Amino acid sequence: MSGIDKSAAEAEVVRNKQLLLKDHVIGFPKESDFIISTENAISLNVPENSKGVLLKNLYLSCDPYFRALMIKPDHSIKTPFPAFTPGLPLYGYGVAKVLDSEHQNFKKGDLVWGTTGWEEYTLTTQTNSLFKVENTNVHLSYYVGILGLAGITAYGGFFDVCHPKKREKVFVSAAAGAVGQLVGQFAKLTGCYVVGSAGSKEKVDHLKNKFRFDDAFNYKEEDDLDAALKRYFPEGIDIYFENFGGKMLDAVLQNMNMNGRISVCGMISQYNLEKTEGVHNLMWLFYKRITMRGFSAFEFYHLFPKFAEFVLPHIQENRLIYVEDIAEGMESGPSALVGLFSGRNVGKQLVFVARE
Template sequence: MAPRVGDDVSNKQVMFRDYVTGYPKESDMFLTTGIIRLKVPQGSDAVLVKNIYISCDPRMQFFMRKAVGLTGYDRFTPVFVFHENLQPMFGYGVAKVLDSGNPKFKAGDLVWGITGWEEYSLITKTESLIKIQHTDVPLSYYTGILGMPGMTAYAGFYEVGAPKKGEYVFVSAASGAVGQLIGQFAKLEGCYVVGSAGSKEKVDLLKNKLGFDDAFNYKEEHDLNAALKRYFPEGIDVYFEHVGGEMLDAVLLNMRHFGRIAVCGMISQYNLDEHQGIKNLMHIGFKWIHMQGYAHRNYYHLYPKFLDTVLPFIREKKIVYVEDAVEGLENAPAALVGLFSGRNFGKQVVAVAPE
C-alpha cells in the first residue's frame, strides 16, 4: 500500500561524512535511513516532495569544502553539513509534491529545483523550485537539458558568446551536460564547431551523434596549441570554457581578433590545492578579446523564452540529448565521484523513484 499524507515512513538518505581536500571520494558519503512524516508542519510555507530524479553536477564538489577559497564565490556557495546535523546532501532534482503550505504549489505538481539526496524532502527554501508544465518529454530532462545545465548552455550561447553564422566555435568538455547542448546550438546557427573530450568513445559521440564538425581527445594531444591550430587553422571566434588550465592557455594563442570567451566552469582546477596560472592572458589585450564569466542563476528570468526555444528542438528531434542514468540512491556517491574522472557518458542523473 502506497504511503499517504500524514504517515511516518522510512527515508533513505545520502549523508556527507566530512569536509574534503582534493577530489571527492565515495567514502566521503554514506547511505542511511531516517524517518520522515509526510506532512508539512502547520503554518509552514514549505513543500514536501517525493524525489524522482537527482542530478550529479561538478559544482557540487564546492559544497564539500570547508572553505571554497574563491573570492566572491563563497557568498553564493553553501556547504554540506556533517551527518551529525542530520541533513542529507542536496542538489538539483525532479520531484512530485505530496503536501504543500506554499500557495504556488499543490499536491500532485511536478517540480524541479534544489532538493535533498533522499527519497522524501521537506523543502523550506522553495525559491529554487520551478513547476513543470510540459510532461511530453522525459522528466529526467529537467535535471539536464530543461534544467540548470540547459539554462547554462542557453545563457552561455545566446546571451554571452552569441556566435554568428559561419563563425568558428570551440567547446571544451563537449560531451558533458552543458557542452553537448552548446555544440548543437552552434550547429543550428550555422557555425563550424569542434569539441574536445577525454576518450575515443566521447569523441565518436560528438562527431557521429551530436553533429559536431570535428572533435579530438585532449588526453592524446601532447601539444594543445598545435592541436587547436590543426582544427582551427584560421583561429577561434568563440570559445565555451569548461576546463581552464592548459586548455585555456592554448585557446588564448588561437583566438581571432574580437573573439569571445564564455566561462561557465574550469573543472581541471576545481580540486587543485593551488590553481594553475595562465601565461597567455596578454592575448586578450592584443586581440581585443571579450572574456566573460556567467552563471545560470543570472538568467532565470529568461526561462520561459528558453523553453520556447529548446522544447521545439527536442520535439522535432533537432537536438540529441545523452544521459548517463543509474538507479538507486545507493549508487549516487559513485555517480558523483565519477564526474571527476570522466566516467560518465553524457548528463549524469540518478533515478530515485522514476515514474
C-alpha cells in the first residue's frame, strides 16, 4: 500500500492518518500518551447495502469530557460515552463532508456534524449520531461549538436547569471556555448581572471586553475565594454555572442566595486528580433552599430547533461573540488535548483537519 497516494484522483484506497490513545492515562495527560499513525488504509467506496457513510473530517472538537474516557473503564459506573481503547483512534464531535454513502438520509457532498473518529476519514454506520449542517452562512467550525455540543450544553444548562430571571446575579466559573463564554452572554441577553472567573489576565480581559461580562477575575490571583466572591457579589449569587469544582464550589455555596440554583456542567479542576477534593459547605444547600443539579447535554437534544431559532439571529446580528482556538492538522492534536487540561486554550479548542 506504500505506493498509494490519496491525492491520486483514481485511488480507491488511501492512507488514513489517525490519532490513537497509546495507553490508559493516570494523572495529567501528556503528549506522549498519544500516537499519530498512518498505518491504517481505508477504501473511499462504501460497501454496497451496508448503510454506511464515509466521512472526510474537517474539524474535530477537543472537549473536557475526553479526560474521563482516557482512564481504564470502571464497568460499575455508567457514562454517556464508552472509554477510548488503547491502540484505536479517539472519537468525539466533528464536522465532516460525506464522500460516499449507502444510507438514504445522507448523500455525497452533504456537510454533517456529530460523532466521528480522530482521523482523516471515518466510515460509520452510526448515523443516528450524525446531523446535517442546516445553515452554511456561518463558520462550519461553529457546529462543533456554538451550534453544536457546547451551544446546547450552555443553552440547556442555563435556561432549562437554572430558569434565569431578569436582574438576577449569575456567576460562571471557567468562563472563557467553550461553554462558559456562552452562558455569560446568554445571561446578559436575559438581563442578568454576570461575573466570570478564569485563569489568566488574557482570559479575564476577554470576558469583560469581548464577551461583555459585567466583571471578571483571575482565580489564581485570589488567596481567599470566599472574600473574592463577596467582593463581586455583595448581594449574593442567584445562579452558579459550575465548570470548575473543588475550592471554587465550596466558596460559592457560602455565597448563594435563598432559592439559588447551581447547574453542574463540569469540574475541570478535578479531572486529573487521583483523589478529588472534598466539598465542606454542603449544609448551605438546605440552609438556603439551594437547588444543585448535574446534567448531560443529551437530555437537551430535543431542544435543538428551539435553540437554533434563539441563537442564530444573535450570531448573525453580532449580539453573540464566539472565540475559537484552532490548532492546525492532526499532528497538533496531542498538544491541543493536553493544553485543554492546563487552561492553555482561549475559547473553544478544536483541530482543523482539512478543507472541504
